[in-house]
Amino acid sequence: MTLDADVFRTEHRLITVQQHILQEQKRFPGASGEFSWLLSGITLATKMIQAKVRRAGLSDILGTHGETNVQGEVQQKLDVYANEVLAHCLSVRESIGVLASEENEQPIMVHNNSPAANYAVVFDPLDGSSNIDVNVSVGTTFSILRRPEGASLDDHESWLLQPGRKQIAAGYVVYGSSTILVYSVGNGVHGFTLDPAVGAYVLSHPNMRMPEQGKYYSVNEAYRDTFPPRYGEYIDRLRHGALGHRYASRYIGSMVADFHRTLLKGGVFLYPPTTDRPEGKLRLLYEANPVAFLAEQAGGKALDGTRCVLDVQPSSIHQRTPLVVGSRVELAEFERIAAV
């Protein structure tokens, strides 16, 4: 039997995330495979997490951490599982020196005194986890920073407290109707859908661009009377057609899923300051920064209410920030009327 080379090339050409990363790492002189090995820790961990998410209603994974199931085993909440899997998969990558997670108060030092430890990875292992018990999309967000020139192995503050502009890669995975990984190393945004039949992330959305303008705004309107008034005025302008059409609203309550829709369809996602949370709810390092990086790479924009999110100098690893992220047209309008 002979192989029809043309058919093979056109119909069976799959680009896996691993192949893509190998190509992309050529942009990092001297990275020599360490970067693809690092990212493979994230792809492996997120495949393990998605496998648990898919079985969430079947296994003993629902419920509060620390409870005991009918077999007398201690139940493990899914966000704790996701955190442990990521920490495990990443801690065996010798190029990683420090990890910081939404689930851990303190950074985790994993450098083992190796001079090869050059990267910090920060992540939210399971964003939107309150949605898991009701079968709504959740996700993982991650951001990768390089060890600053001259920083010692134990100086985790200088590794982690860098503005988002210094991210060398960022991305997320949405565990939704399919599992999709979206990432950027500063050379455009690329999406890979997990093919469950072969267990590989396959390039499905090359060079993603956020539409210039969308149809939806996305915000928790229940808190509207506690937002600073300019946010309410902005939402009214979208609703009443100031940008050429009346906007509809969409709000999932998982930032990663709300952002994914905004990336694909355009529009704006907001988590403003509220009376109860004057700094906003979302975390700068591992929630706002990754989506801000992807938004800018895709032609959109992200503000903390006044400044570009990526220019904010963090002062602590769990710092919160307001977030307004989306298409150019909606963000220009926000800057015109609300960013004071």
Ligand code: AHM
């Ligand atoms: P979490 O990291 O504890 O899941 O909280 C972050 C989530 C975001 O995914 C989402 O945008 C927001 O909280 C929803 O908050 P609210 O219920 O206040 O609208």
Ligand code: MG
């Ligand atoms: Mg979160």
